[in-house]
Structures are given as structure tokens and as C-alpha cells.
Amino acid sequence: MAINDVHLHCHYIHHTIYELVKSFPDYKKIMDLFEDKVDPLYIDKCNNVDIDVYGTFKSKIKNKCPQVISYLYNVYEQNNKNIPEVYCKYLSYWIYHDLLNKKYVNGITILYHSLIDVFKSIYKDVNVDILKRMYISDTTLANITSLYDIYTCLGIINDNRGYKYDKNFCNAIKAIQDKNKAEMEARFSALRDQNVVHTCKNKIPFSIIITLFIMFLTTLLLFIVYKFTPYGSYLSHEIKKIKKKWKNIHEASIIRESSEIPQYNLNDKCYDILYHCD
Template sequence: MMENIYSSISSFSICQDTIDVYKNNWDKKDESRCENAINEYFTDHNHLSDNTCPIALSYLYHINRYQHNLPKEAACYYLYYWIHEKLKSYVKPSEIKNVYDDIIKLYNRHDTIGNICTTYKNSTGFEDKMDDVKYMYEISMCLDITESKDKIKIETEFCKTLLDKISQYNQKNRNVEIESIAQDITQPCKNNIGSAI
């Protein structure tokens, strides 16, 4: 996978669009496979209603089979981010990586094309970066820093506050630049000017 998860954030909106396609359109066979694979991590059955695992499997089938301008590494990073955000209220933070690993193993066990999304295991501190990634993704969505063709500005309090702070910062910098330019434009001293007789 990419050494830097932050370089993948600009592709996350494309990944989200792909996930959205499968939210109501996943392979029904995956439901029973998922229940057996990840049921141990859940204390209640809330995970069954949001269908995180079957949607994740459909997403993996999609990114492994279709060629598009989305790097698989970015797609895998997004999948981890998405699973983390979906399950952090159901599962202990230390177990989210295990859920992700089990979904990947389940996919790789039933897919004949090859293993996908497994090389991140060499990354250190991957789970610790999730909060930073979340904020960076929200900022990129606010600022339309995405590779998606249909850029949508998210109107949230977070975005409004962020854009206000950026505007204040830019205005402050403009004022500083104007002051320094004004100080630089001074008339040269005209001492010792002689005139011809």
C-alpha cells in the first residue's frame, strides 16, 4: 500500500461514491458469510442492520474487478476508514482492525482473482491515524480538494467555521503584505543635489 495514507484522501470521495452504490445493492450470499466471520466482535445485533460486512465485500469485488482511475491502495485505505467510522460505536477500537482483517480474509477466501488490501499490515501506527484522516477528509471535502468530477460542497458547521478561519487568515496576510509594501515605497532622500550655473 501507499506509504502515506494522507496522499489517498483526495480519492476518498470516489471511494465513497462506490460504497454508496452498494448500500442497498449487495450480494445476499455475503450476509450469511459475514455473520459467521465477524459475529464474535459484536455484543448486540446492531451490525446486522447496517450491513457493513456485505457492503464491504461488494466494494472489494468492485475495486478488484473494474479498472478506473482509483488506485487500489487508496480504495483499501478508504475501506479501513469507512469500517472504522461505521463500527467505532459497536466495537472496541482495538478490534476494528480485526474486523477489517476478517472481512479481507473472507473476501480473499472466496475470490479467485487474488489477494487485495493485505499489504497495509506492514504499516505502523495505521490505526492511530484514523482521527487525523477523518479531519483531513472533512477538510478536503469542505475545500473541494477531491478528484471527483462532481464536487459537492458540504455545508456543515465544521466547513463554515473552517472557511471563516481561512478567510480571516487570508485577510490578515493581505493586510500584512499591504503594510510592508507601503513601508518599502519611500521617496529617496534628495540631499546634496547640485545644479549647473
């Protein structure tokens, strides 16, 4: 049963695990095809799997192990060394949800690796290193289960054509949808507001740093031009011209102000004289 030079390539770059969940129902059908798979070699190898930590599930794991091996072999056979990531992820989910009935939160990855090792012991030429990295983390499995249940419910609703003629059923579905939509929008809005505030706080110091950097760079550039280039004398001459213009403007302003003060005083005195005349 050896497979020559077969390597597993799980494509996981372009998809998150949550995006892959919507395809899980399709891969459940594939797994179910091998539910009653009985192969003497598979059974013999599965009896050696280390499952002492799973208590009452030991017998079930050994009985279902050949099904897992058949599923994995189908992956290789059908995809010609090009294995979609969803195959890998679904197996990890299936171990948690179907095989162990969600009774174990921790240790799912250990069992996943143990079953992969059984597969490797049968098909020795297969490189399963990538496959062993393509599991769902134990902490994510609960979220995956909730999301998968939603897809399952949607599938049941879509398959149940009779609901279109049941007004009460439609109203119940709509009520659930509206309630959850409002709650999710409120949560996303709060999260978005937090992100905006956080982003603004981060941008303020950054803007100050950029401004100071530009000022420093401009000053340094002018200094270099002034000291080390032929344009230094020209720049010095222009600066003196500007300073002279400002000086002249300032002096003119002082002269104008000084010439206006006596006039104001004179007007005030005339007013006083006129006011006190009989």
C-alpha cells in the same frame, strides 16, 4: 463465482496516506453504490464472520458485510488486477468511520482482516495478501478522519454556489482560514527552528571528524611518499630548504631587533641630557 489467478497489487510507493485522503469522497460514492446489495452467497458467508468483540455493532457488521464484499469485487473487476492503494485505505477508513461510527479506536485492523477473509472465502483464487497489508493503522485513523472532514467541508462550500453572494458567509470562512493559517505557520516555524538547531548540532561534530580525518590522511600520504617512493629525497630536500629559509628569516629578525635596541637607548639618553640642561 471463482476468479482465476487474480492478484491484488496496491500501489503505495509514491503516496502517503494523507495525500490519498483527498480522493476518499470519490470512493465513498463507489461504496454507496452497493449499500443495498443483497447476494445470498455473500449473506451466508458474512454470517460466519467473527465479530463477538464489537457488542451492539454485531448485527450492523453482518448487514453491511455484503456491501464490503461487493465493493472489493468491484475493485478487481474495474481495475484489471491493478488496484490503486486508495481503494484499500478507504475501506479501512470506512470501517472505522461509517461502519463503527468511530466508537472503536482499537481493533479496526482486526475487523478489516476478518472482512478480507470473508472475501477470500468466496473468491478462493484471489491472492489478498497485499490487500491485507494495506490498512490504515488504528493510531492514524483519528488524524485521517479530521483531514477527511476538512475535504468534505471544502466540497460542501464549493458545491454551495450561493455563498458567493453571501458576504457574511464569506467573512466567516475567511476568519476561520486566517486564524488557522496563523496558528499553523507558528507551529511549522517552531518545528523548522528546532530542526535547524538539531541539524547544526549534528553538523559540528561531523565537521570536526572530517577535519581530523583529512589531517590524518594528509600526514599518512606524506609519510608514504617520503619513505617508500623515489620522491622521498626530493621531498626531504624541499623541507630542508623551507626550514633553512625560516631559520634565516628568524636570525635576520633577531639581528635587526638587537641593532635597534641600542639606538633607542641612545635616543633616550640624548633626550634626558637635553631635558636636564639649563
